[in-house]
Amino acid sequence: MKATRRGALAAAATAILARPAHAQAFPTRPLRLVVPFPPGGTTDIVGRQMATVMSETLGQPVVVENRPGASTAIGADAVARSAPDGHTMLIVSSTTLAINPVISRRLPYRPEQFAPVALLLRMPFVMVTAPSWPPTTVQEAVAWLRANPGKANLATHGRAGSAHLVGEMFAAAAKVEMEPVHYAGSAPATLDLVAGRAHVMFDGIPTAMANSRGGQVRALAVTGTRRSHIAPDLPTMAEAGLPEVEAYTWFGIAVPAETPPAAIARLHGAVMAGLRSEPLRSRFLADGLEPGEMSTAEFAAMVESEKARWRGVIEPLQLQID
Structure with missing residues (x-):
């Protein structure tokens, strides 16, 4: 009996001591990064760049898998159904976690099915206008629009898009x-803006500033919390008198909700190492993008604030898709 009891205790002690070693072994096989966009786009390029540098830190290949469609819902649903062991990641965005849940009637996933890992980058928008349109500042644009209600066209990249x-x-x-x-x-929205058939558009800062420098559009303000280093003379919306107009397109990494905290911490560390690496960081900054510098908890809090922000925009408009 005593020998049996001693053997059982020894086995239990061995199991307890083995647990930290097992947790530290993550990852144990190649990882998968699901990009819910088609190959060749900005998000796909960022995902592939991050996959390369994360592979070096994690010691395992990170394989990119494109699962485009349904405003990121197809890829998100696939990851939500995957094993919560940290080996399957999803590139998430404001569309995935903040806009789709409010605007879509038939969403196949729920935001609660994901655990945020890390913010990759944020990209502010720029308010751009037709060069032929009289206003040259945000204040002048607001005055003109109030004096001419409904007479200006807002060019968008698609209904219910960011x-x-x-x-x-x-x-x-x-x-x-x-x-x-x-x-x-x-691209087609910009063509009509250049031609004067549209008057106002909010575009991502890399495209907006390239078109502004080329004289195709007039840039008035950025929607970020601070001026952009690639357009230091451009005021923020807050400086122009509209602090409520704060908006970013952002991309991050999330995993299934029940993923162990140790795996999430290891993935977060790999992302941060990637964002600090060169030439990746310099490439982001050159385009006016803001590399993520948040802890996992800060990123999770940001996601919650983004849900509230976009719900406040969408619900009064009664916008629905599907």
């Missing part, structure tokens, strides 16, 4: 009316 919602956020804050005109992306 560029559309930022435009509606601006209209509500400024108490003005614009007619949304939905295009299949930034």
